[in-house]
Amino acid sequence: MGRHTIDFPAWLDDRVQHIETVLDQFLPPVTAVPPTLHEAMRYAVLGGGKRIRAALVYAAGEASLQSGTAASAQEIALDHAAAAVELIHAYSLVHDDLPCMDDDELRRGRPTAHVKFGVANAMLAGDALQPLAFELLGLMPIAPALIVQATQLLARSAGSLGMVGGQAIDCASVGLALSGEELKLMHSMKTGAMLEASVLLGGIVAGAGSAVRQGLEAYAAAIGLAFQVVDDILDVTADTATLGKTAGKDAAENKPTYVSIMGMDGSRDLLQSLHAQAHAALLPLGPSAAHLASIADYIVGRDR
Amino acid sequence: MGRHTIDFPAWLDDRVQHIETVLDQFLPPVTAVPPTLHEAMRYAVLGGGKRIRAALVYAAGEASLQSGTAASAQEIALDHAAAAVELIHAYSLVHDDLPCMDDDELRRGRPTAHVKFGVANAMLAGDALQPLAFELLGLMPIAPALIVQATQLLARSAGSLGMVGGQAIDCASVGLALSGEELKLMHSMKTGAMLEASVLLGGIVAGAGSAVRQGLEAYAAAIGLAFQVVDDILDVTADTATLGKTAGKDAAENKPTYVSIMGMDGSRDLLQSLHAQAHAALLPLGPSAAHLASIADYIVGRDR
Numbered sequence: 001m002g003r004h005t006i007d008f009p010a011w012l013d014d015r016v017q018h019i020e021t022v023l024d025q026f027l028p029p030v031t032a033v034p035p036t037l038h039e040a041m042r043y044a045v046l047g048g049g050k051r052i053r054a055a056l057v058y059a060a061g062e063a064s065l066q067s068g069t070a071a072s073a074q075e076i077a078l079d080h081a082a083a084a085v086e087l088i089h090a091y092s093l094v095h096d097d098l099p100c101m102d103d104d105e106l107r108r109g110r111p112t113a114h115v116k117f118g119v120a121n122a123m124l125a126g127d128a129l130q131p132l133a134f135e136l137l138g139l140m141p142i143a144p145a146l147i148v149q150a151t152q153l154l155a156r157s158a159g160s161l162g163m164v165g166g167q168a169i170d171c172a173s174v175g176l177a178l179s180g181e182e183l184k185l186m187h188s189m190k191t192g193a194m195l196e197a198s199v200l201l202g203g204i205v206a207g208a209g210s211a212v213r214q215g216l217e218a219y220a221a222a223i224g225l226a227f228q229v230v231d232d233i234l235d236v237t238a239d240t241a242t243l244g245k246t247a248g249k250d251a252a253e254n255k256p257t258y259v260s261i262m263g264m265d266g267s268r269d270l271l272q273s274l275h276a277q278a279h280a281a282l283l284p285l286g287p288s289a290a291h292l293a294s295i296a297d298y299i300v301g302r303d304r
Numbered sequence: 305m306g307r308h309t310i311d312f313p314a315w316l317d318d319r320v321q322h323i324e325t326v327l328d329q330f331l332p333p334v335t336a337v338p339p340t341l342h343e344a345m346r347y348a349v350l351g352g353g354k355r356i357r358a359a360l361v362y363a364a365g366e367a368s369l370q371s372g373t374a375a376s377a378q379e380i381a382l383d384h385a386a387a388a389v390e391l392i393h394a395y396s397l398v399h400d401d402l403p404c405m406d407d408d409e410l411r412r413g414r415p416t417a418h419v420k421f422g423v424a425n426a427m428l429a430g431d432a433l434q435p436l437a438f439e440l441l442g443l444m445p446i447a448p449a450l451i452v453q454a455t456q457l458l459a460r461s462a463g464s465l466g467m468v469g470g471q472a473i474d475c476a477s478v479g480l481a482l483s484g485e486e487l488k489l490m491h492s493m494k495t496g497a498m499l500e501a502s503v504l505l506g507g508i509v510a511g512a513g514s515a516v517r518q519g520l521e522a523y524a525a526a527i528g529l530a531f532q533v534v535d536d537i538l539d540v541t542a543d544t545a546t547l548g549k550t551a552g553k554d555a556a557e558n559k560p561t562y563v564s565i566m567g568m569d570g571s572r573d574l575l576q577s578l579h580a581q582a583h584a585a586l587l588p589l590g591p592s593a594a595h596l597a598s599i600a601d602y603i604v605g606r607d608r
């Protein structure tokens with residue numbers, strides 16, 4: 001797993017390629033009945049994406065494992081957990097892109113799933129990715145009690161008090177003036193919940209004790225929010241080709257964003273503060289948290 | 305739990321009322337943010353439905369419990385499992401009714417969720433009901449290893465090789481001539497998988513041994529299929545007011561059904577044979593399976 005690699009870009013590349021292989025293996029083949037549904041599921045999940053959630057699972061796993069332990073079961077379990085969060089993320093994008101939601105035609109530089117497979121197949125593909133995520137957690141070769149903890153966390157983070165709740169607030173707020181607090185709540189649910197779950201899942205699966213879990217939680221809260229602030233900044237500053245999705249869409253739809261509420265300078269100040277919080281939270285975890293620290297830098301500095 | 309009640313209608317009434325209370329408690333309140341999403345989730349789940357899946361969980365639990373054991377933990381666990389299958393069923397109906405799928409405006413005699421709350425909220429409500437089902441399984445007060453078994457079963461039964469896969473085949477087959485075998489596969493996935501899961505979940509939660517599980521599996525396979533044959537017959541013979549949903553819809557849309565493929569007589573013969581298979585499978589389980597037997601009779605004899 002390259003736990004002591006200092007070359008972060010190489011480590012991230014390795015993890016991105018690895019999770020692609022893992023997802024390819026875990027998704028049913030296109031030959032399985034019904035083939036079009038499985039093709040749509042694979043299209044939605046494979047072939048792109050930053051894989052930040054998977055990287056967070058792996059990096060949090062590294063930060064939590066006791067050094068020197070034979071970690072093969074945990075490594076397999078981390079693959080399952082990383083795949084599970086990527087499946088939930090992929091399903092949420094498919095549904096978010098549908099005509100009844102954001103009505104997006106471009107995702108990761110390709111036609112969205114419903115453009116390629118039709119709305120019904122896209123919706124059903126999303127519906128089927130969700131239980132597959134829970135199935136993968138159930139197949140982890142670790143103590144059943146830890147599996148149950150992981151399942152609970154994923155379920156809460158993906159549900160009406162987490163990711164889906166945030167999407168519902170987002171939908172309902174188009175054209176409305178949200179306060180900074182309301183905006184923060186929306187994003188902490190819509191994007192933050194699953195980013196945080198990714199970090200904590202890595203910790204649970206690798207057997208993190210309560211001190212490490214506490215550090216992971218503080219780190220996760222900071223990067224969860226930072227991620228969305230960057231997204232809002234990029235929606236203004238980047239172009240569609242770089243983003244791989246339609247730029248300027250939030251402003252065009254009069255959606256509240258950090259930039260629209262706090263201004264560009266205010267948003268960048270907030271981002272710096274969150275970045276510092278993330279690093280501070282990792283200090284007690286020592287050098288095994290190096291990749292988590294690098295992911296925080298990566299999230300803050302990304303241009304797409 | 306009335307394990308020795310012989311009055312089946314009274315037992316079923318009791319279970320239907322009980323699961324309504326249980327679901328009401330398990331669903332987030334409408335005061336939780338976002339309120340409209342939670343209102344839509346509660347609308348989709350509460351206030352109607354035959355609750356056959358919940359009844360199957362309870363009846364299979366009764367058939368699997370050792371008589372005389374203090375069963376309070378199992379009773380709580382059965383509530384969670386029964387609620388979980390009803391949540392999955394409710395979400396599937398909400399998504400199935402959407403304009404991109406069956407485009408139904410009536411369900412259980414009321415406007416469908418998207419008619420009442422809009423398409424986006426209805427889709428998101430379905431999306432959020434699914435993880436809630438897995439969360440409830442994770443909260444069962446039984447051995448974690450049994451929770452993991454239950455989670456795996458629910459995930460597989462609700463996924464692309466189960467319920468959602470069946471819906472995808474159903475969508476893709478409108479206007480096509482399916483063979484009897486193809487139709488059977490579609491229904492065994494679309495409806496059968498979750499009915500079977502309900503029976504087996506009751507067994508897992510109540511600690512059924514392998515002999516009992518074998519009987520439950522054979523029973524479940526028979527009633528899963530029987531349920532759909534009855535549905536197809538009712539689509540032809542019943543009226544909209546009795547059904548609480550639009551009658552004659554399958555024929556109008558040229559959807560393949562048992563009646564369209566085997567004819568009404570052939571369908572009724574098949575139904576009788578499945579009914580007999582269900583009863584035969586329960587014989588080794590003895591008198592504690594009485595309610596499972598009555599549910600088989602109920603499924604075959606229902607008029608809505």
